[in-house]
Every structure is written in structure tokens, then in C-alpha cells.
Amino acid sequence: MSGSSSWTSFVKSLASYNGDLASLTAPPFILAPTSLAEYSQYWAEYTELLVAPTQIKTVGEDKEPVELQRMLAVIRWYLATLKSQYTSRASTLGSEKKPLNPFLGELFVGKWVDESDDGHIGETDLAIEQVSHHPPITAYGIENKKNNIVLQGYNRIKASMSATGSLNVRQFGHSILEFKDLNEQYLVTLPHLHLEGLLVAAPFIELEQKSYIQSSAGYYATIEFTGRGYFYGKKNSFKAKVYKSYEDSLKKGKELYTITGQWSGASNIAKGSSSPTSSDPLFVDISKQKAQTLQVKPIEKQHELESRRAWAKVAEGIKTGDMNVIHAEKSKIENAQRELRLKEKEAGTTWQNRWYEQVDYSKLPEDHDAFVKLAKLANLSIKNVPSSTLKGDSKEDGVTDETHWRFNRAKFDKETEVLI
Numbered sequence: 001m002s003g004s005s006s007w008t009s010f011v012k013s014l015a016s017y018n019g020d021l022a023s024l025t026a027p028p029f030i031l032a033p034t035s036l037a038e039y040s041q042y043w044a045e046y047t048e049l050l051v052a053p054t055q056i057k058t059v060g061e062d063k064e065p066v067e068l069q070r071m072l073a074v075i076r077w078y079l080a081t082l083k084s085q086y087t088s089r090a091s092t093l094g095s096e097k098k099p100l101n102p103f104l105g106e107l108f109v110g111k112w113v114d115e116s117d118d119g120h121i122g123e124t125d126l127a128i129e130q131v132s133h134h135p136p137i138t139a140y141g142i143e144n145k146k147n148n149i150v151l152q153g154y155n156r157i158k159a160s161m162s163a164t165g166s167l168n169v170r171q172f173g174h175s176i177l178e179f180k181d182l183n184e185q186y187l188v189t190l191p192h193l194h195l196e197g198l199l200v201a202a203p204f205i206e207l208e209q210k211s212y213i214q215s216s217a218g219y220y221a222t223i224e225f226t227g228r229g230y231f232y233g234k235k236n237s238f239k240a241k242v243y244k245s246y247e248d249s250l251k252k253g254k255e256l257y258t259i260t261g262q263w264s265g266a267s268n269i270a271k272g273s274s275s276p277t278s279s280d281p282l283f284v285d286i287s288k289q290k291a292q293t294l295q296v297k298p299i300e301k302q303h304e305l306e307s308r309r310a311w312a313k314v315a316e317g318i319k320t321g322d323m324n325v326i327h328a329e330k331s332k333i334e335n336a337q338r339e340l341r342l343k344e345k346e347a348g349t350t351w352q353n354r355w356y357e358q359v360d361y362s363k364l365p366e367d368h369d370a371f372v373k374l375a376k377l378a379n380l381s382i383k384n385v386p387s388s389t390l391k392g393d394s395k396e397d398g399v400t401d402e403t404h405w406r407f408n409r410a411k412f413d414k415e416t417e418v419l420i
């Protein structure tokens with residue numbers, strides 16, 4: 001591996017890693033020429049699967065309620081997002097890479113056009129904003145007007161090195177998926193992950209523990225992740241269990257369905273609590289689904305806050321492996337940011353978020369939006385704690401903060417300068 005000596009010294013620096021990823025000067029070959037702000041596009045690369053639940057309106061031949069069929073279709077979409085989120089760099093760049101650290105107010109917008117043969121998907125628009133720099137928080141809003149779908153969420157991570165040299169990453173945030181014509185919403189929480197292969201300069205992600213999906217129709221799913229592990233096991237493995245409600249998940253044998261396989265490939269489904277085998281019906285084969293390419297304006301047409309324009313020179317330096325250019329161009333961006341913060345401090349102002357706002361649920365009625373109701377149905381904490389934290393879990397003890405980032409769709413729809 002080129003630059004293995006610089007990697008060795010880099011790995012040594014990991015030993016004193018203090019949790020702030022930006023503090024690490026990783027060698028060029030491990031740097032992605034992409035800002036972390038872009039990563040939230042992975043929530044909607046499979047627009048066919050994102051839209052599919054809204055196409056289910058009648059009871060199927062197996063007489064399953066439409067809401068249950070839609071829950072299964074949402075789980076298919078969720079699995080596809082995992083493949084995008086956690087394997088895209090490995091499949092395009094050869095391994096996981098270190099993304100650029102977004103600056104406050106960095107924007108990333110784009111659209112997926114309808115590639116279906118009957119036009120049932122319509123256009124899907126993406127609006128990402130780096131809403132916080134300390135700590136780094138990315139908020140995203142995805143709109144599919146034709147089927148009246150809004151997907152919004154935000155992401156923050158806390159990273160730490162493990163004694164065995166892998167990077168443990170806990171995620172904060174969640175996604176809220178709304179099918180407005182059906183008056184149906186879903187709360188989707190995030191898995192924890194760790195990066196293996198750091199010591200051999202070929203890092204890749206494995207998901208771990210659990211994430212949850214709660215439907216406003218009551219259906220509740222747990223998705224448990226296991227990696228290659230020590231015993232025989234395929235990478236990217238998961239087991240999903242679908243219940244009529246959270247309460248049913250506490251009782252033995254109440255699974256409506258069990259789904260097992262690889263979230264990046266094929267999975268099978270069986271009714272009830274028994275784990276399906278490959279002779280059971282195929283649930284989905286994500287590797288056979290087509291991810292769509294996001295359409296992003298050419299850099300010369302972008303606003304100065306837009307990610308690919310702002311980072312263009314740094315990205316060029318990463319592509320040519322020129323550490324001097326990377327350092328010089330990154331410093332320009334960082335110095336400009338320091339200047340901005342200084343001016344704001346002197347003027348007694350703070351940076352105004354553009355399309356997102358912090359919502360403090362402790363000050364709002366429960367039915368302010370779908371979040372509190374869905375979290376309660378799923379016995380999930382509404383506090384600002386790591387995603388997928390259950391209500392009453394030790395992580396939330398003492399935390400009083402109930403603020404979360406929310407998409408202000410009206411502001412985005414009124415946007416005149418940063419256009420898709």
C-alpha cells in the first residue's frame with residue numbers, strides 16, 4: 001500500500017486519538033475528496049424503494065393489511081440505505097476513507113430524476129445543511145413531491161478508538177419518513193458502527209447492535225446487526241423482526257415476520273419467529289437494486305456555500321495526493337471560518353441556519369409532530385442521546401436536553417439563491 005510508512009505513523013497517532021476526528025492529519029491516500037455533508041444523500045439513492053410503500057394501497061392476495069405491507073416495503077428501503085451509507089466508499093474508492101470535515105453552513109443540494117418507465121416515481125429533491133460545526137451535525141431533507149413524501153433527519157457521531165485498533169462510532173439523530181397522502185409516518189433510528197481494518201490501512205465499516213423502525217400504524221421492527229464475528233458468519237449480516245406493536249415484541253413468539261440475510265445483499269423472509277433459510281421466499285436482494293446517481297449542478301453554477309464548489313481545490317489536492325495543496329487550501333477555508341466567527345462575535349450575532357431549526361420538545365405539546373408519538377410507541381428515548389437509546393436506558397439518565405434538528409420545508413421551498 002502506497003505511503004505505508006505514513007500510515008504507520010498515522011496509526012500511531014490514533015493511539016492518542018482524542019475523539020475529534022478533525023484533529024487527525026491522515027495521509028492523502030486515506031482521504032476522501034468528499035465532504036461528510038454529502039453522506040446524507042445515501043438516504044435516497046434508491047428512489048424506487050423510497051416510493052414503493054406509497055404504491056401499496058390495496059390488501060394483497062395474502063390478505064395482509066396494507067399498513068403491514070407498507071412496513072415491509074419501508075424495511076426494504078431502509079436496508080438499501082444501509083448499503084449506500086456504509087459501503088459506497090469501499091465499493092468506489094476501494095476502502096472507507098476519511099471525509100472532509102464540513103464547515104458551518106455548508107450546503108449540498110441535488111435531485112434524482114425519475115428513471116422509471118411509467119413515471120410513477122417523479123423527481124426527488126435533496127437539501128443538506130451542516131447545521132453545527134462544534135459538534136459536527138448534518139441535517140437533511142428529502143422531498144418527493146409527486147408522491148408527497150418527506151424524509152428528514154440529522155446525524156452526529158461520537159468516535160473512539162478501541163483497544164483492538166478499530167474505531168467505534170456512535171451515531172446521534174434519526175430519520176422521520178412521512179407519506180403525507182396516506183397520513184402515515186415512520187421513525188427510523190441509526191445503528192452503531194465500528195471500522196475494522198484500520199491497522200492494515202484498508203478500513204471498512206461493520207454495523208452493530210440494533211436499530212428500530214416504528215410506524216404510526218403501530219407496526220414495530222427491530223433490526224439487529226452482526227458482522228463477520230469470530231464464528232462462521234457473513235459480513236453485513238442482520239436479523240429483522242416485525243411485530244404488530246412494541247408491546248408484542250416483549251412477548252415470546254409474537255413476531256409477524258422474521259427477515260435474515262445481508263443488508264448489502266440478499267435476505268429471506270419467513271412468517272412468525274423462526275429464522276428464514278435460503279429456501280424461504282426472497283425478501284429483497286439489494287445488490288440487484290439500482291442505486292440512482294444524484295444530479296448536482298456543475299461547480300461554476302454553485303453558490304459559494306455549496307460543498308463541491310467550496311472544497312474543489314482541496315478535492316483536487318487529494319486526487320493528486322499533493323499534501324501541500326491539501327493543507328494550503330484547507331487552511332484558507334478554516335481561516336475564512338475563523339474570520340466569520342470573529343466578526344459574528346464582535347457584532348454579537350451568530351450564524352443563522354438556513355433550512356433547519358432546533359426544536360426543543362420539552363417545550364412543546366406531544367402532538368407537535370410525529371416524533372414524540374412514534375418514539376413513545378417504540379419505547380425510545382426522546383432525549384438528545386445516542387440513536388436507538390431505549391427510554392429509561394442508562395445513557396439517558398440525567399440528560400434533560402430534548403432538542404433535535406428539524407427541516408423547515410417552507411424555508412427550503414422559498415429558497416431563491418441555492419437552487420437544485
Ligand SMILES: CCC(=O)OC[C@H](C)CC[C@H]1O[C@H]2C[C@H]3[C@@H]4CC=C5C[C@@H](O)CC[C@]5(C)[C@H]4CC[C@]3(C)[C@H]2[C@@H]1C
Nearest residue numbers: 021024026039085096097098099155157167169195203
Ligand atoms: C480514526 C481516524 C481516521 O481518520 O481514520 C480514517 C479511516 C478512514 C476511518 C475513519 C473515518 O471513516 C469514515 C466513515 C464515516 C461514516 C460513514 C457513513 C456514515 C453514515 C452517514 O449517514 C452518517 C455519517 C457516517 C456515520 C460517517 C461518519 C464519519 C466516518 C466514521 C468516517 C471516519 C472519520
